[in-house]
Amino acid sequence: MxxxxxxxxxxxxxxxxxxxxxxxxxxxxxxxxxxxxxxxxxxxxxxMPEGIDLEHLAEEEKLGEIMTGEPASEKDAVSEEQWKLSKREYWDFVRERISAGKTIVNIGCGVDTSFLELAEGNTLIAFDLMRSLLEKLRDDHGSRFNVTGAVQSLPFRDDAFDAICCIDLIHHEPDRLTAIFGSFARILAPGGILFLEDINAWGLTQFWKSKMMPRRLHGALREGWHRMKGSRHRPAPYEFPTDVFGSMRMLEKTGFTDIEAVPLKSYPNTGRTGLSLYGKLSSSDRVQRYHNFHYMITAKKPEST
Ligand SMILES: [Zn+2]
Known part of the structure; x- marks a missing residue:
């Protein structure tokens, strides 16, 4: 058998x-x-853990479908290029910092094929809430180890991984960050590294909404705006950009060390005007680290705790 x-x-x-x-x-x-x-x-x-929120799951499934479509407008095409560049920057950074023989999990992997480029000499685990995306990754892109589950209750042993990759996931659970970072620390081996990326509440084109406006008002305006425009990347109501400084503080509290925000050149989800604004201001290292659309943070679990 x-x-x-x-x-x-x-x-x-x-x-x-x-x-x-x-x-x-x-x-x-x-x-x-x-x-x-x-x-x-x-x-x-x-x-799956017990009592997983099915409504939430249905929203995620819709999102997964939307993200496999074609760009509709020129703005979408500009943005799409920047999404690609953003992914490239993230994975290039990860690749440079990972030596062979590592066990790496991509939490909330979707159909991100760039992850699979690390396969040579490493053990890669693709982890997502949606089995359909993992099946696609397995059937079309040869992903060998795939696990369906929820970030709220990661089905992995303590100290299982040398590295965790996690892109654009935590803004789906903005109120549970402490628990999520705690479970990241649990499944990382001592000395293991977290490569975290998320939508930045301090992003140049969005901080006036995500930091200056009450969250409910922002949510309602955003919903109306996306409906009017018929946008492709329409966020679910519970999603909210996370704060790069807040995430760094929280990681420190969780016990992570060597916490750093990585400078990024890409700026997705905007048209030419927003992109050119970022281009002008991003000669500043601070803007590249803390006011990009995505922030990327690396953090280490200490060798001995
Ligand atoms: Zn059990």
Whole structure:
């Protein structure tokens, strides 16, 4: 009988409900501690915590569909170029800092194929809420280890990873950052590195909304605006850009060290005017680190805690 999943992957997993060890069955994994069984389909374990918000999940699925479409306008095309550049900058930075033989998880990976470029000599785990995206990654791009689950309850063992990549995920859970950073610290091995990217509340073209306006008002205006424009990247109501300084402070409180914001040249989600404004101001190192559309932070889990 072929195992339901490879041992290399099984060694990294833990029960999302109680943290217990998982044992393989014919089509499932079962927790030795709480007895819960989790389905495995096509080698992809579905390790969902209890009481996952289904409405939230449906929003995410809609978002996943939108993001696979074609750009509609010139502004979208400009923005799309910058999204690509942003990804390139992120992954180039990660690649330079990762030596071979590492175990790396991409949390909220979507269908990001750039991650898979790190495959040679490393063990890569693609992790997402939506199984359909992981299946695409597996079938079209050869992703070997894939896990479905929720960031609220990461189904991985303590100290499992040398690096965590996480792009544009945490603004989906802006009120749970302390818990999320805590679980990142838990699954990182001592000396492990976090490469965090998120939508920046201090971004040059958005801080007047995301920092100066009450959050509910911003949410309502944003919803109306995107509806009127028929935008492609329409944010779900619970999403909110996160604060680069706040995230850095919170990571420090969580026990991370060597926390740094990385300078970035890309500025997605704006047209030519916004882009040219960023171009003019981004000769300042401070603007590139703290007032970009995305901020990127690296942080290290201390060697001994
Ligand atoms: Zn359990």
């Amino acid at each position: 072929t195992p339901v999943i490879e041992d290399r992957l099984l060694d990294l997993l833990a029960c999302p409900r109680c943290g217990g060890e998982l044992g393989p069955g014919e089509h499932s994994l079962t927790c030795f501690s709480c007895g819960t069984s989790f389905e495995v389909r096509g080698g992809i374990p579905v390790l």
